[in-house]
Amino acid sequence: MERIPILRIGDLLLVTIQVDMHDRLAMTLQDDLTERIVRDSAKGVLIDISALDLVDSFIGRMISNTAAMARVLDAQTVLVGMQPAVAITLVELGLTLPGVKTALNVEKGMALLGKSYLR
């Protein structure tokens, strides 16, 4: 079955989405990430979408849900690398991803997580 790889770096999980995800693939990623947070005792999740040229309401909802699930499992989620055209479209679509922390790139996202989970 098609899957998006999840990398572990210390107590962080890193996902780089590089393919145009169909809905089932997005749901599989949500489930896989939630499982890995528990299995790896992860404290942070970084979702890199710099290669995505589209975030529609389904993918947006998957990201929001993943962040909410991570939160109740004691992990923080940071969404990084959103392209400007995607940001403009998302907001016009009416999706503002409440509760999801964002950073401009992976490095800044890691810094944000480092701060919030070492506190």
Add this chain to the structure above:
Amino acid sequence: MNVYASPDTGVRFASALLEQDDGRPNETAVLPLQTDEHVVGLRKLVRERAVELKLSLVDQTKLVTAASELARNTLKYGGGGAVLVLRLSDGPRHGIGLVFADDGPGIVNLTLALTDGYTTGGGLGLGLSGAKRLVDEFAIDTRPGEGTAVRITKWKR
């Protein structure tokens, strides 16, 4: 108003939106919308057509996103259907038209369905209302028990 004969979509719902357009399409592609993969295939084709038309990156993204939302509606609420992808010319103006059609249950309360946050399917309720905001023209034709057709247009500025 130029009238064209639409190619066979396999959809029985005979909507006027499938038969005519304000512009003059000189090429039409028909794609089935029966699986998640078809939605991804449509996004790819729409992106290619938008690049070809030299839409700005923001307009490309808006059109592809609107297409994705409406294709998902066709699949989820319409039980599958088809989409026409049109190249439009209206004098000096050029654009892309998309017509989504299904033989599903139709939309009983259209005003409600076009309201942000309203959903009958457990989604966010942004598909229809959001897609409308992302394009230049938006038309919908739905008959309970017969089907739904949605037409969107994006013009090159």
